Structures are given as C-alpha cells and as structure tokens.
Amino acid sequence: MSSTKIFLKSSDDKTFEIDETAARASETLKNIIDGGCLDGVIPLPNVSSNILPKVIEYCKKHGGDNGSSKKIANGGVDKDKEILPDYDEEEDKREKVRVDELKKWEEEYMDFDQQVLYDLMLAANYLHIKGLLDLTVEKAASMIRGRTPDQIRENFNINSDFTPEEEEEMILIEDEWDDEWAFD
Amino acid sequence: MAKEDEENEKISVEESMPTESLPEVLIVDILSCLPVKSLLRFRCVCKHWYALITDPAFVKTHLSRSLVSNSNLSIIFRNPISHNLNFREFRFNEFNIYPDDLDAFEQQAVAELNYPFKRPHYLSYIVGSCNGLLCIYNSKEEILLWNPSTRRHHKLPFTHIEYGSNIVCGFGHDPTTDDYKIVRIVQLHHALESKVKVYSLNTNSWRRIENMPFFLSYPNSPMLLANSALHWFANREMRRNTTSRFIVSFNLQYEEYREVPLPDFVENNVHMKLGVLGGQLCLLCAFIGVHVEVWLMKDYGVRDYWEKQFSIEQPWVMGNLYYLKPICYSKNGGVILQLMDSNELVLYDPRKGMARNLRIHGVPDYFQTETFVGSLVPVNAKDGTEQAKRKKKHMEHRKKKNMKQEADIESGSLAMN
Numbered sequence: 324m325s326s327t328k329i330f331l332k333s334s335d336d337k338t339f340e341i342d343e344t345a346a347r348a349s350e351t352l353k354n355i356i357d358g359g360c361l362d363g364v365i366p367l368p369n370v371s372s373n374i375l376p377k378v379i380e381y382c383k384k385h386g387g388d389n390g391s392s393k394k395i396a397n398g399g400v401d402k403d404k405e406i407l408p409d410y411d412e413e414e415d416k417r418e419k420v421r422v423d424e425l426k427k428w429e430e431e432y433m434d435f436d437q438q439v440l441y442d443l444m445l446a447a448n449y450l451h452i453k454g455l456l457d458l459t460v461e462k463a464a465s466m467i468r469g470r471t472p473d474q475i476r477e478n479f480n481i482n483s484d485f486t487p488e489e490e491e492e493m494i495l496i497e498d499e500w501d502d503e504w505a506f507d
Numbered sequence: 508m509a510k511e512d513e514e515n516e517k518i519s520v521e522e523s524m525p526t527e528s529l530p531e532v533l534i535v536d537i538l539s540c541l542p543v544k545s546l547l548r549f550r551c552v553c554k555h556w557y558a559l560i561t562d563p564a565f566v567k568t569h570l571s572r573s574l575v576s577n578s579n580l581s582i583i584f585r586n587p588i589s590h591n592l593n594f595r596e597f598r599f600n601e602f603n604i605y606p607d608d609l610d611a612f613e614q615q616a617v618a619e620l621n622y623p624f625k626r627p628h629y630l631s632y633i634v635g636s637c638n639g640l641l642c643i644y645n646s647k648e649e650i651l652l653w654n655p656s657t658r659r660h661h662k663l664p665f666t667h668i669e670y671g672s673n674i675v676c677g678f679g680h681d682p683t684t685d686d687y688k689i690v691r692i693v694q695l696h697h698a699l700e701s702k703v704k705v706y707s708l709n710t711n712s713w714r715r716i717e718n719m720p721f722f723l724s725y726p727n728s729p730m731l732l733a734n735s736a737l738h739w740f741a742n743r744e745m746r747r748n749t750t751s752r753f754i755v756s757f758n759l760q761y762e763e764y765r766e767v768p769l770p771d772f773v774e775n776n777v778h779m780k781l782g783v784l785g786g787q788l789c790l791l792c793a794f795i796g797v798h799v800e801v802w803l804m805k806d807y808g809v810r811d812y813w814e815k816q817f818s819i820e821q822p823w824v825m826g827n828l829y830y831l832k833p834i835c836y837s838k839n840g841g842v843i844l845q846l847m848d849s850n851e852l853v854l855y856d857p858r859k860g861m862a863r864n865l866r867i868h869g870v871p872d873y874f875q876t877e878t879f880v881g882s883l884v885p886v887n888a889k890d891g892t893e894q895a896k897r898k899k900k901h902m903e904h905r906k907k908k909n910m911k912q913e914a915d916i917e918s919g920s921l922a923m924n
Contacts, residue, residue: 415858441529448533460533464540472552480528481553493551 329356330364331379333372338364345382350451370446374439377432378446381455384428433462437478440466535559539569542579543639543656543881566883570638574786579881582834582843583641583655584617585633586871595619595869617869623660624651633875634689634729635678639882642678642689650676650689652708652886655879661886666713669693669702675723677730677737681759684709688759690730690737694723699745705762708886716762724752731781733788734807735759738767738781754781770802770813784833784842791831799831801842817857819844835878845876852876 327343329352346352355365370378433440440459447455467475476483485493529537538546538560546569550557559565573579584595595617624643631645643651648668653660668674671693678689687708692701701719706712721741730737737757744751754767769779770790782789788804790813798820802813819831830847837843837854843865844853850873852865 412859444529444533448530456536460536461540463537467537468541468545470545472549475549475552475556479534479552481556483552484554485551490551 331370331375332364332366333370333375334368335372337372337375339372339375339379341379341382344386345379348382348385348452348454349378350453352450367450369449371442374442374446377435377439377443378450378452378455380432381452384432385454429458433458437463437466531559535565535568539565539572540578541569543883546883547657560883566885570880570882570884573880573882577836580835581879581881583620583633583636583877583879584870584874585877586873586875595871617867620655621658623653623658624649624662632729633877634676635732636877636879637678637680637687637732639880639884640678640687640886641877641879642676644676650691650706652687652689654882654884654886656881657883657885659886661708663689663706664711664713666691666704666706669695671695671702673723673726675726675728675730675739677732677739677757679732679735679737679759682735683760690757690759692719692723692730694726697745717764719755719764721755721764722747728781730757731783731788733783733786733804736765736808738788740779740781752779767804768811768813770815780831782831782833785836789833791833793831801833817842819855819857819862820860832876834876850874 329341329343329346331339331341331346331352333339343356346356352365367375435443440463444456444459444463446452447459467478470478472483475481483490538549541549546560550560626645626647626649629646631643634642634644634650636642639654639656641653641655643653645651648665650663651660652663673694675692675694676689677692678687680687689706691704691706693703694701699720699722701721701723703716703719704713705716707714719741721743722745724740724742724747728739730739732738736759739755740752741755742748742751743753753769756765756767757763758765767788770792776795778793778795780791780793782791784801784803788807790802790804792800792802794800798818800818801816803816805812805814832845832847834843834845834852840858841854841856844855845851846853852867852870853862854865855862
C-alpha cells in the first residue's frame with residue numbers, strides 16, 4: 324500500500340509525486356483517495372509549484388499521522404492521559420531523541436520568509452493538514468506578538484480607519500497600558 | 508448598529524488587502540495564539556481588528572485555545588502574611604521539562620503585578636481563579652473580581668454577613684449561562700448548618716440559597732473549582748473528626764449540594780487533602796512518613812471514580828508531604844507541586860519518581876499560589892458599570908498625563924529623555 328503513488332498538479336501546471344500514506348496527512352487528499360478518484364492527477368489550483376514541495380515534505384515526515392508533533396509538544400496536558408506507572412529509561416531516552424529530532428526538523432523546515440509562511444498556511448488550510456496549519460499559525464503568531472500596531476498594519480496591508488479623535492483615544496489607552504507594564 | 512458597522516468594516520478590510528493576504532479565518536487563528544498583551548495593543552490596528560478582538564466569541568476562542576494548549580499560563584504568588592499586598596506573576600509559556608530548559612525557566616524572574624485594590628491594613632487572600640479572572644477576598648469583607656491581564660476589576664456589592672464562626676468562599680463559572688458565580692458559606696455558631704449566598708456577575712447581585720446542611724471540616728480552606736462545581740470537606744456532625752469526613756460538591760449550574768464518594772481504600776490513618784490538577788478534582792492521600800498518593804476523579808458526575816495517578820515517595824521530597832499542593836502539569840508529564848510548609852516549588856517527574864526544586868528568582872519567602880490563564884474575559888457585570896468607570900478613569904488618566912507632561916517641560920526633565 325505504501326508504494327502507491329499519487330500525482331498532484333500545482334496551480335502552474337507542474338506535477339509532483341507523493342506516496343499515498345503521506346498524502347493521507349491531508350484530509351482533503353484523503354477524501355479524494357477514499358472517494359476512489361485516483362485516476363490520473365489531482366489538480367490543486369490553489370497551491371503553486373514553489374509551495375507544493377514544502378507541503379509534500381511535511382506530509383512525508385508526518386505520514387497519515389495528523390498533528391503528531393503537537394501531541395508530543397503538549398504531552399502531559401492531555402487530561403485523560405494516564406501517566407505510565409512503570410518508567411522505562413530506554414524508552415524515555417528514545418522518546419527524547421525522537422522529540423529533539425522532530426523539533427530540529429521543524430526548525431529547519433520552518434526557516435523561510437513570511438510570504439512563504441502565509442502561502443504554506445493557506446495551502447495547509449485548503450488541504451486540511453491540521454498539524455501543518457497549527458505549526459504555521461503558531462509561527463506567524465510568534466512573529467507578530469512583539470510588534471507595534473504600525474508594523475502590523477504594514478504587515479497585513481491594513482489602513483487605519485479610526486478618526487483622529489478615536490486614534491488619539493486608542494493611543495491613550497495604549498499609553499495607559501505602557502505606563503504600568505513595559506513592552507515585551 | 509454595531510453589527511452594521513462591522514459588516515461594512517469587513518468589506519473595506521478585505522478590499523484593502525492584496526490578493527496574497529490571509530482570509531479572516533486564518534487571521535483569527537493567528538490572533539487566538541497571541542498573549543493578551545499583544546491583543547490589547549493590536550486593538551488599535553483598525554476598526555475591524557478592534558471588533559474582532561473585542562468580540563465575545565473571539566474572547567471565548569482565545570480562552571479555549573489557551574486552555575487546550577496549556578499556554579498563556581501563569582503562577583501568581585502572593586505573600587499571605589505581609590500587608591504589602593503585592594502580587595507577582597510568573598509566566599511559563601515556553602516551559603519544557605528538559606534540564607537545559609529548566610535552567611532557562613529558573614532564570615526568568617517573576618514580575619510585579621499592579622494590584623488595583625490595595626487595602627494596606629487588611630489581609631486579603633485569593634479565593635480562586637477561573638478563565639483568567641481572580642477572585643480576591645479581604646478581611647474588610649470586600650470581594651473583588653480582577654483580570655490581571657486586562658487589568659480590569661470589579662468590586663462586588665456589599666452583602667450583609669450573618670454572625671457566624673467561619674466564612675468560606677468559592678469562585679467559578681457556570682458555562683450554561685456563561686455566568687461567573689461566587690459562593691459564600693458562613694458556618695453558624697453552635698449549629699450544624701451554614702448560611703449560603705451566591706453572587707452572580709450577570710445580575711451583579713447576591714441572593715440567599717438553601718442552607719448547607721453539613722459542618723465545614725476545614726473552615727480556612729477555600730472551595731476548589733473543578734468541572735464547574737466547587738468542592739470542600741464536610742462532616743455530618745458538629746465535630747471535625749476525620750472518620751466521618753466526606754467531600755461536598757456544589758454544582759454552579761443547578762446550585763445543588765452533592766456528596767462525592769471517596770476512594771474505597773481510605774483508612775483512618777491517611778491524611779487527605781483536596782486539590783485540582785489539570786482542571787480535574789484531585790485527592791492527595793498522605794501515608795505519613797511513607798508516601799503521598801495522588802488520585803484524580805475520572806468521569807466526573809457520571810461514574811465518579813477515583814484513579815490513582817502516581818505516588819510521591821518520601822525520600823524525594825524533603826519536608827512534610829502532608830502539605831502538598833498540586834499546581835499544574837509541566838509539559839512532558841511532570842507535575843509542579845508546592846510544599847506548603849517549606850515554601851518551595853518542586854517539579855516532580857512521576858515516571859522517574861524524581862523531584863527537583865524550582866528556584867524562581869523573586870518569589871517571596873512565604874507565598875500563596877494560584878495558577879491563572881491569560882484571557883480577555885471581561886469582569887463587567889452586564890449592566891455596563893465597568894464601561895462607565897473605564898471612561899471616567901480614562902479621562903482622569905488623560906488629565907494626569909497632560910499635567911505630567913507640562914510639569915516635565917517645566918522642570919526640563921523632558922530634555923533628559
């Protein structure tokens with residue numbers, strides 16, 4: 324089953340190959356595969372050829388296992404998770420190595436500029452790849468969390484539409500905040 | 508009208524965006540990952556973002572994301588014996604269990620919180636914490652709701668207190684009516700019963716409910732919130748003996764008392780203490796000098812069964828295991844505990860059975876702890892009193908600021924900046 328190949332066509336008509344098991348990381352692709360429409364190539368009109376390889380790389384790493392990195396990162400938070408009574412040191416070490424390796428991979432994988440990040444987020448949203456969507460959304464959040472409103476407007480191409488009076492009031496509220504707590 | 512404005516806004520924002528910009532659903536996703544401080548700052552980006560961030564639905568989305576991912580979490584430290592009412596906050600967003608991360612964790616210092624309701628000659632304590640709101644009670648019989656992240660607070664209206672021997676309070680949220688409630692129990696002198704009043708934030712008023720027909724076992728411990736119910740130990744007689752002790756649960760929706768069964772094994776020589784861990788009701792059973800077993804209530808309200816999670820052996824934790832308070836899970840399955848008698852925080856790894864002291868810089872010598880999640884949840888009663896107060900405070904602030912600027916110009920200190 325793992326040898327079954329699937330072909331994906333980007334918006335600019337380039338074809339890419341992916342294993343079926345990897346493609347199942349995407350809910351959208353999974354539904355297409357299960358729907359039996361595997362004849363030929365799956366067209367993805369919303370994903371361009373510079374983003375699609377990135378998506379495939381993520382799917383390959385995560386297989387059909389949606390959002391696995393998330394689960395590891397939040398281990399112990401899961402309320403119904405039972406804490407293992409028997410501690411296996413070897414298993415713990417292997418787990419640590421696995422988590423570290425995955426973290427390192429994610430760090431390298433996520434090393435690109437903002438436009439790629441947003442395009443990848445859009446692709447993850449379109450293809451319903453929850454793990455990738457969480458990863459990109461959290462990355463975007465960590466990038467903007469320390470910014471000023473002006474930088475945000477520039478970033479998201481937004482014009483402030485407050486009247487000068489409203490703006491003054493907003494800035495005062497902001498100042499009130501700054502007076503007591505310093506910026507991050 | 509506000510809705511109409513919002514609709515218009517949506518169109519204008521979308522039009523102003525270039526094609527490669529993100530759809531609103533993703534913008535909301537990104538915003539819901541941010542700490543409250545960033546969100547308050549980003550309200551003034553544009554009217555549309557203001558509407559998004561202040562939308563009650565977004566406030567809920569942001570809160571539930573923080574709760575599920577265990578992010579935006581802080582520990583509040585308060586020195587309970589000092590009249591100097593300082594609250595200190597320790598945030599651990601990126602906290603991991605690995606030793607190198609632990610060192611970084613300890614190097615972060617606690618930050619002073621500006622508590623808005625100082626009463627220098629009265630003692631105050633934290634009743635509880637829920638969805639980013641703290642409930643504070645002081646010996647002047649004042650009760651306050653406070654959101655330290657948005658720095659908004661609301662003082663509860665005064666309600667007459669019956670002449671009694673002990674007062675116990677609890678604080679929580681009723682999700683069915685989206686109401687925050689405070690329960691105050693006054694144990695009457697020489698009587699088994701207690702008088703009970705419930706405050707509702709939705710109506711901003713107190714009302715008396717059915718008496719609590721039991722005797723409070725620990726009249727100085729606040730009630731504990733788990734599964735939208737408050738919990739405490741009680742006795743059926745006017746004696747605080749340990750054998751007839753049981754757990755009472757008070758459901759915040761139905762406002763009914765219920766007995767929660769204890770684990771079957773319980774013997775007389777076990778010292779029991781209630782706690783909350785990861786939002787679940789937790790029972791700490793101390794076998795003196797041997798170990799403490801930590802049990803969690805599973806399938807709450809349905810099958811109600813206790814499940815042993817782990818036990819903490821005496822050699823690993825110095826001091827008296829008797830006074831343990833579970834604080835929260837760390838990432839990767841560790842548990843942060845407070846040793847009440849030695850005033851220490853310990854990170855315990857249940858799988859390895861190993862503990863490590865956490866030395867956080869700036870923590871007071873004596874402290875009461877409470878965890879809270881950073882949220883935008885408003886503390887205003889639905890009658891709009893907070894809005895009016897804010898406006899007034901805002902005008903005062905503006906005046907003060909102008910005066911300060913003038914004074915600065917006069918003294919020439921502005922040139923120094």
